[in-house]
Amino acid sequence: MLRMILYNVLQVLVVLGFSPLAAGVLNRLKEMVQSKHGPSIFQPYRDLWKFFHKDEIVSEESSWIFRFTPYLVFVTPLFVTLLIPVLTTYPLFFAFMGDMIAGGFVLALGGFFAALAAVDTANPYGPVGASRTRMVGFLAEPVFMIVFFTVSFVAGSTIPYIVQEKWITPPANFFMPSHVLLMLAFLMLILAEGGRIPVDNPSGHFELAMIDESKSLEYSGPGLALMKWGGYMKLFVLMCIFLNVLVAPWGLASAPSSGAVLLAIPLVLLKIFGFLLVLIVIESSLAKLRLFRIAEFLGAAFITAVAAMMMQVFLVGR
């Protein structure tokens, strides 16, 4: 029991500690592809350190939502981390608290408050960006739902620990059409939800064009650090859900010994590094879509998710 709690805390620490590193590696690789030198992969840590030691300025016109949001944005990915498999293939102590749908809603709560906070200060650019995040969000929502429905249809459960086993037992199941199409649909979702390139430009700081960036526009000092760290962790958690639950539980610890769990950390980081390479290829080969083309992009994701479900329906008749 105590061991399970310990592993659960370790899982949270891994997400807390390595999510800025993932963001740093992603930035560095992207700059290298553009044949620039790029910042150090540890730059996000330095940024966070710097922000935590600066003064915070809060507008007098803002309400409690503005002050409360950074904590919520910071805490929600950590809460989801308690529920999902990051390092182990067996459920840990807190995993009973919710399934994948609960995780999705908890992440959505952070996004909801971030949008409210962006409107709260009455900065003209905040609401513009917030309404755009909501547009992307409500277009992504049906895709999320269909992905989860398909998962529960195929695996008979929405509990991530049961789902991840389904894709590799027997090994031929990895090539189930519904599995591959679900991976495609969720990859597109990660791009949309993480504010990555075909939907949003993460390195753009032009107020009129920004979508995801706008929610931390008014923050400074520790508040900004929490918002940024929360953003890194959200991407990290989404990648963990994608790689460990929806792709395959390869590299995760299946034995309850601490050696196996510690070994799982580098293996999971290696998986995430592989995924970052894929992300780099996508980000470097595509251009950012115009705002109204985002509906088409997420429409394609929706079609892919529904096609995954239809494939499963077609196969049941077999």
Added chain:
Amino acid sequence: MTPWLDNLNALATGLFLLTAFGMVAMRQVRGCLNLFILQSVLLAASAVLLGLRYSAGDLYGVAIVGIVSKVILLPWLLRKTAPAEIYTRREVDQVLNIPTALLIALALVILSYFLALPLLNAVAPEFRGPNLPIGIAGLLLGAFTITVRREAVPLLLGLLAMENGAFLAGIALARHLPLLVELAIATDGLIVVFIVGVLTRAIQKQVGTTAVGEMAHLKETPAGGEAPR
């Protein structure tokens, strides 16, 4: 071995379905052509996998003829005959906007399931694969592509996609389909491509565009008025 082949075949058909969707929505003519080539490759892959699964040698022949005619000869022929200008242009005006077209396409796929269901129940279990419903879906989506597109080459590709869909259903139901049939259809397809390519070139020379969707109405130029578009 069998579950691997079954799953891989199902995957090939699943991706086939996705390319059919893509051909409805893709804006660029060149992208549409690439999707069609990919679809033909997936059709050949499905034929090979079914051939391995049920040890039906004829299906390898179907795959080879499909690859040679649709993946190698067809793009080459199209490039030779159709005006080069169409590969660089973006087709912006579709009859429906893209999300609406995709949703209707989705409804067609669901319809195809209900069309295929009685057929699937009527045949022996070994013929019940995803090929038949997806073949029907491919047929319907190809027809839908023809309906919503206004550019000459995507219209042709929609027609050929219908043929691909029919074949995807056919290779599952008739494993010993005579190679002669496939050869005849492949030649037929190539001749269609040749004729449409030449025709497109002629149309482009005559009216300066290949957006044939706008030529549905025959109008005379009113005296002193603007020329009809």
